[in-house]
Amino acid sequence: MTASLHGSRVAFLVAPEGVEQVELTAPWRAVGEAGGNAELVSVSSGPVQAFEHLDKADTFTVDRLVDEVGAADYAGLVLPGGVANPDMLRRHEAAVRFVGDFFRESKPVAAICHAPWMLIEADVVRGRRLTSYPSLATDLRNAGAHWTDEQVVVDSGLVTSRSPADLEAFCAKLVEEIAEGPHRLRSRQTERTG
Incomplete structure (x- = not known):
């Protein structure tokens, strides 16, 4: 990767369980390789249980609680998927507000697979072009998004991808967007890659 994050802090928001490990x-590895500092943010302290599809995988230690941090503390936000992960997170007001704050501050956000459910809950998809796991297409369209079936879609700092099969492109784009810094929403102007 050519972009550098020069010690920038990047938040990874996850629920206590249900995040898809890969x-x-x-993305955590990509942020580190680009010189960034990744921090695991969650709604409760203690270990986070990751999954490989439906099977338990590794556990990860939470660095910060979502109600103790804000978008101002980070250069960007990564929302990993997993079906249960965003479904749990969208029920926590502090987590939803945290996501929304990145958009209010025009900071880059990257969401993969089922993670765009959090974007719907934060009411930040209307008028934006994005992708997700295909089963979320109707939900996203109903929330006002322009859903497309592409490997990775970038819209004014919002990076989205469909599944783990897209991780290489997703990771490259999220590092690039975070390295570029805040992105003001451009009227009907999007970048397409895929």
């Missing part, structure tokens, strides 16, 4: 670890 959707956490691959």
Whole structure:
């Protein structure tokens, strides 16, 4: 990767369980390799239980609680998927507010697979072009998004991808967007890659 994050802090927001492990670890590694500092943020302290599909995988230690941090503390936000992960998170007001704050501050956000459910809950998808796991397409369209079936979609700092199969492109784009810094929403202007 050519972009550098020069010690920038990047938040990874996850629920206490249900995050798809590779959707956490691959972007985490990409942020670290680009010189960034990844921090695991959750709604409760203690270990986070990751999964490989439906099977328990590794556990990860929470660095910060979501109600103790804000978008101002980070250069960008990564939302890993897993079906249960965003479904749990969207029921926590502090987590939803945290996501929304990144958009209010025009900071880059990267969401993969089922993670765009959090974007719907934060009411930040209307008018935006994005992708997700295919089963979320109707939910996203109903929330006002322009859903497309592409490997990775970038819209004014919002990076989205469909599944773990897209991780290489997703990781490269999220590092690039975070390195670029805040992105003001451009009227009907999006970047397409895929």
